[in-house]
Amino acid sequence: MSASSSRLWLAIRFSDLSLSALKLDGSVEKPVVVIQKKRVIFANALAEAAGAQLDMDITTAQLLSGCEVVERDEEKEQAVLHELSGQFYHFSPYIDRYYSDGLVQSGLVLEISSCLKLFGGLKSFSERVFTHLAQTPYSFEYGLAHSAKAAWYLSFDSYAIAGDETKPLFIQRLNKLPIDLLLDYPKAVETLAKMGFKTFGDIARQIEGQSISSFKKRLGTTFTDILCDIYNIDQNFQQSSLFEKPRDIYRPVEWFEEEIQFDYPVTIVEQLKSAIEDLLQQLSNYLRKRQQQCQYVEWCISDIYKNKEFIKVNSDEPQSHWQLLYDLTLIQFDNKELPFEVDTIKLVCHHVMPLQHKSQVLDFDQNPRRKTVRDYAITIAKLKARLGDSAVYKLGYRDSRVPEVTNAMVALADKCNQELPEIHLKALRPTWLLTKPELIEVKNNQLHWHGYLSVLVGPERVIGDWWEKPVARDYFLARRHDNLPVWIYFDLYSKQWYVHGVFA
Amino acid sequence: MNEIPSEPPTPISLEQLLCRDDLWMGHSQRFTTRAALDTGYEELNTSLLNQGWPLGSLVEVCQQGMQGEWQLFTPSLLRLPGMIVLLNPPASPFAQAFIQAGIDLERLLVVAVANKKDFIAGFIELSRASIGAVLAWQPDESMTYTELRKCQLAASEGTGISVMFRPASAQQQSSPATLRIYAQIVSIGLEITVFKQKGRLQTHQIKPIVLRLPEKWQPVLPYHALNRNASKTKQEVRPLPLASVTPLRGKT
Numbered sequence: 001m002s003a004s005s006s007r008l009w010l011a012i013r014f015s016d017l018s019l020s021a022l023k024l025d026g027s028v029e030k031p032v033v034v035i036q037k038k039r040v041i042f043a044n045a046l047a048e049a050a051g052a053q054l055d056m057d058i059t060t061a062q063l064l065s066g067c068e069v070v071e072r073d074e075e076k077e078q079a080v081l082h083e084l085s086g087q088f089y090h091f092s093p094y095i096d097r098y099y100s101d102g103l104v105q106s107g108l109v110l111e112i113s114s115c116l117k118l119f120g121g122l123k124s125f126s127e128r129v130f131t132h133l134a135q136t137p138y139s140f141e142y143g144l145a146h147s148a149k150a151a152w153y154l155s156f157d158s159y160a161i162a163g164d165e166t167k168p169l170f171i172q173r174l175n176k177l178p179i180d181l182l183l184d185y186p187k188a189v190e191t192l193a194k195m196g197f198k199t200f201g202d203i204a205r206q207i208e209g210q211s212i213s214s215f216k217k218r219l220g221t222t223f224t225d226i227l228c229d230i231y232n233i234d235q236n237f238q239q240s241s242l243f244e245k246p247r248d249i250y251r252p253v254e255w256f257e258e259e260i261q262f263d264y265p266v267t268i269v270e271q272l273k274s275a276i277e278d279l280l281q282q283l284s285n286y287l288r289k290r291q292q293q294c295q296y297v298e299w300c301i302s303d304i305y306k307n308k309e310f311i312k313v314n315s316d317e318p319q320s321h322w323q324l325l326y327d328l329t330l331i332q333f334d335n336k337e338l339p340f341e342v343d344t345i346k347l348v349c350h351h352v353m354p355l356q357h358k359s360q361v362l363d364f365d366q367n368p369r370r371k372t373v374r375d376y377a378i379t380i381a382k383l384k385a386r387l388g389d390s391a392v393y394k395l396g397y398r399d400s401r402v403p404e405v406t407n408a409m410v411a412l413a414d415k416c417n418q419e420l421p422e423i424h425l426k427a428l429r430p431t432w433l434l435t436k437p438e439l440i441e442v443k444n445n446q447l448h449w450h451g452y453l454s455v456l457v458g459p460e461r462v463i464g465d466w467w468e469k470p471v472a473r474d475y476f477l478a479r480r481h482d483n484l485p486v487w488i489y490f491d492l493y494s495k496q497w498y499v500h501g502v503f504a
Numbered sequence: 505m506n507e508i509p510s511e512p513p514t515p516i517s518l519e520q521l522l523c524r525d526d527l528w529m530g531h532s533q534r535f536t537t538r539a540a541l542d543t544g545y546e547e548l549n550t551s552l553l554n555q556g557w558p559l560g561s562l563v564e565v566c567q568q569g570m571q572g573e574w575q576l577f578t579p580s581l582l583r584l585p586g587m588i589v590l591l592n593p594p595a596s597p598f599a600q601a602f603i604q605a606g607i608d609l610e611r612l613l614v615v616a617v618a619n620k621k622d623f624i625a626g627f628i629e630l631s632r633a634s635i636g637a638v639l640a641w642q643p644d645e646s647m648t649y650t651e652l653r654k655c656q657l658a659a660s661e662g663t664g665i666s667v668m669f670r671p672a673s674a675q676q677q678s679s680p681a682t683l684r685i686y687a688q689i690v691s692i693g694l695e696i697t698v699f700k701q702k703g704r705l706q707t708h709q710i711k712p713i714v715l716r717l718p719e720k721w722q723p724v725l726p727y728h729a730l731n732r733n734a735s736k737t738k739q740e741v742r743p744l745p746l747a748s749v750t751p752l753r754g755k756t
Contacts, residue, residue: 376587379633383615383626391616395599395609407599409614416610420603428720429604431574432595456723477721483689484571485721501598503721504570 006113007244010126011098011143011151012133013107014080018042020138021076031067033058041072041104054104077106080138084108085250087136091115091129095250098152102183107140107155109148111247123163145170149229153181153200167232174230175201188223203227256286256349265303265341269333272301272345276329279347280322292352293320299329300346307340316381316412318353324378328385335386380412401464402471403500407433427460428477430487430501437498440488449499453478453488462489477503541665544579547713548696552683553703556580560634561682561702562656563667566675570594571687572694573669575717577639578605586636586664589613591626594641611636620645627655627668634662642670649678656680675699693717 014020018034019027019042031047033040040061043052050065058069085095085108094111112125119125126144133140143155146167154173177200182189197203207215212233216224227233260275276299287293295318299311313328383392389411396416398408406424410416440449447453458476465471472492479485487501540556542549549555557563557580565573581588588611590597602609615630617623620643630638638659647670659666668681675686684700694715699706 375633376635379629379635382629386625387615387617387622393614395597395602395612395614397599397603397609403598403600407596412613416599418603418609420600424600425604429601430598431601431605432570432593433598434595456721479723482568483691484569485689485717502570502595504572504574 007111007146007247008113008116008122009145009148009151010110010112010129011107011145011148011155012110012129013098013105013141013143013152013155014138015105015141016042016044016139017077017080017106018072018104019044019070021080022070022073023076023137024070031065032070033061033065033067034070034072036072036104043067081106081108082253084136084138086252087132088129089250089252091119091125093249094247096148096248098148100152100184102186103181107152109151111148121163122165123161126161126163145174147229147232149226150174150231153177153230156181171204171231175199175204179203182226185223185226188219191219200230204231207231207233255352256283257346258282259300259344259346261344262342265343267338267341269330269338272333272338272342273330275345276333276347277322277326279345280326280329283325283347283349284320284322287320287352287355290352291355293318293355294349294352295319296351297325297329297347297349299332300348301338301342302344302346303340304343305340309339311336313385316384317377318356320355324381327378327382331382331385401462403429403433403462405465428457428475428487428503430485430503432502432504434500434502437489437500440497440499442497447478447488447497449480449486449488451481453480453486455488456485459490475500539663541580541584543576544583545713545715548715551698551713553701557665557667558682558702559665560660560663561666562631562652562659562680563665564674564679564681564684565667565669565687566672566684567669567687568672572689572715572717573639573687574601574605575694575715576687576696577637577667578607580665581637582606584637584665586634587611587613588637588639589615589630589635591615591630591638591640592617592623592643593639617643619643620647620651624651624654627666628658631655631659631662631664631666634664637665638667640666640668642668642674646674649680653680656682689717690714 019032022034024032027044029046031050031052032044033047033052034042035058038058040052040054040056040058043054043061043065047061047065047067050067052061052065052067056064061067062069081097085097088095088108088110092110092112092115094114096109097106098109099106112122116122116125119128126142130142141155141158142161143151143153143157144159144161144165145151145154150170154170154177157173157177159173179189179192179197179199179202192203197206203215207227212224212228215227258279260279262271262275266272283294283297295315297313299313300308301311302308311329311332313325313332315324315328319325380392392412394410394412394414394416396408396410396414397418397420398406399417399421400406408416438449440447440453442448443452447455455476455478459474460476462471462473462475470493473489474492475487475489477485478488485503486499487503488497488499490497538554539559540552540554541559542556543552552558565576567573582605588607590613593614597612597614599609602612615626617626623640623643624647627638627640630640652668655666655668672686672688675684679700681700682702683698686697686699688695692714694717695712696715697710697712699710
């Protein structure tokens with residue numbers, strides 16, 4: 001076991017997080033159970049007293065305790081952990097989330113060795129942390145140890161923090177814990193129980209006597225790694241590791257938000273331009289420094305009476321430069337009049353992503369194709385900003401016998417199907433398909449659609465979609481009196497003629 | 505002190521005017537673009553300057569509704585690399601027909617617009633970007649000379665082919681387009697009349713060119729008439745084997 005490590009971990013386990021994260025009213029006064037996949041994962045004190053137990057099915061729990069049943073919400077739990085991480089960031093920058101699947105418990109693990117001096121020693125540090133935690137609505141247990149995992153498991157036993165704990169003491173405390181706590185590894189626990197292991201201490205004695213490799217053989221590397229993490233055992237026997245495992249630094253969520261206030265009320269878009277450019281350049285700087293890019297920004301204009309208007313700007317491709325976002329923003333602003341006299345303009349960018357590194361071939365001859373590709377992307381982004389996403393599309397073939405069904409509108413990012421079956425490949429197909437077939441009048445025993453039609457080629461019988469709205473048509477190529485070739489059909493169900501397309 | 509006499513505004517001389525890029529001087533080809541795209545039709549090429557559709561300039565096709573526009577442009581579009589953008593098409597392009605014609609659907613882009621303002625803005629963006637071909641159909645509202653000129657200038661900034669389809673009535677209006685043609689399907693084919701071409705002065709009556717329409721569009725004899733025809737020509741020519749003819753039902 002490596003003795004050099006001076007790290008100290010504090011685990012804070014929120015035992016009732018699955019219930020308290022839901023923020024229910026009066027969850028203390030009545031029996032409540034939290035369920036997941038129809039099994040009880042948490043029961044409050046009243047429910048437990050009435051006989052509800054973990055892993056019980058809902059019906060039994062309800063019959064026993066007449067409790068209220070609530071579904072677990074993992075998103076809310078994560079949100080709470082996230083919020084708490086932000087608060088603990090005042091104490092230590094090394095914060096990690098810990099989640100036990102088997103026990104359905106989650107919490108935070110903090111590495112605190114480097115921040116004890118700042119808070120005047122371990123005892124005073126822990127007091128401050130616990131005072132802070134007492135103000136939150138979440139009940140908690142804590143554990144202190146030389147490794148993150150050991151601290152987590154020690155949180156299941158309660159020891160007051162004296163301030164002079166050492167590694168041997170932690171190991172001594174660990175040794176008393178029952179192996180049932182390793183519920184996340186049920187197979188290993190079962191095997192260990194069969195072999196007569198009851199506490200962590202039994203395992204530690206075995207490791208000291210026989211080395212870790214005997215566990216590795218019987219229980220697999222994953223479980224052995226966990227044991228090594230708990231006891232801080234260095235698995236490299238040849239030579240002790242030079243460096244310790246790096247600690248994860250908690251990164252608080254950051255986003256870009258800047259605003260410019262005008263000295264005078266702005267009434268026309270033209271006057272906003274310089275402010276927009278300035279804010280976007282700031283965003284561009286922000287993104288460049290963090291090696292990030294963004295795809296979506298939001299503008300908020302407001303007047304002195306706190307009236308607000310939001311303008312969203314989306315780009316097809318992630319951007320780290322401001323130029324395209326500027327163009328797209330202006331398109332959005334051009335499309336609307338300013339609703340009030342603008343006093344403040346704010347730019348917010350919440351969602352960023354790491355910069356995609358694009359590799360490209362060195363191009364000394366300035367290949368014009370690359371310019372075209374870039375121009376194309378920008379043009380499409382501008383068109384979409386102006387006309388909306390659905391106004392720009394590609395075409396594709398969809399397998400069917402009914403002509404209008406075969407014509408598919410495909411989004412630009414998707415691939416379009418171009419494999420035309422033999423039956424369509426050889427048949428006569430017009431270049432234009434009318435959105436809705438137009439009825440042909442029959443005058444003097446002749447077909448009439450903006451002029452008389454004479455049938456030239458046909459018929460081609462199309463039958464399909466019998467399972468939905470059955471279609472049975474005879475298609476013909478006809479010519480109008482002004483020589484325009486049109487594609488017409490005789491509907492066999494309605495016994496009427498329609499124009500469906502134009503050959504052009 | 506003597507006052508410095510203010511300089512009278514210098515009159516613009518004819519020479520200065522003639523130096524302008526955008527002044528059309530009949531047969532002068534000084535400022536017309538040389539880049540052209542083969543139309544795919546021999547007879548049409550000969551009647552066009554530089555033997556093809558002018559690139560980087562506005563081509564205007566005046567026609568009544570839909571009149572063989574794909575027949576006219578498909579051969580050249582197959583030669584042109586890049587995208588084919590259909591701006592405000594009059595109906596839905598039928599994917600099957602384009603696959604048959606050999607046009608890669610990945611290249612074909614449809615842009616729908618709601619009004620004339622968006623149409624002009626879209627046309628300007630697209631033609632300026634030189635992404636390939638822009639085929640645009642003028643919306644129902646008529647377009648002013650200024651608007652057309654904006655389109656022409658945008659087209660001249662690009663390097664692709666920019667075509668605007670306009671109603672037949674627009675033929676009577678003046679337009680800054682580099683090439684203006686009138687298209688109409690007649691009984692023998694697609695009739696093309698080139699009525700304006702920058703750099704070529706029309707001195708005599710314009711003679712329309714007729715392009716042949718596909719064989720598939722030609723009428724086929726009704727099924728019962730096939731045998732009659734065959735019996736007439738029995739002595740001279742061997743009748744075609746019936747198996748190669750699609751069985752047809754005639755007029756209804």
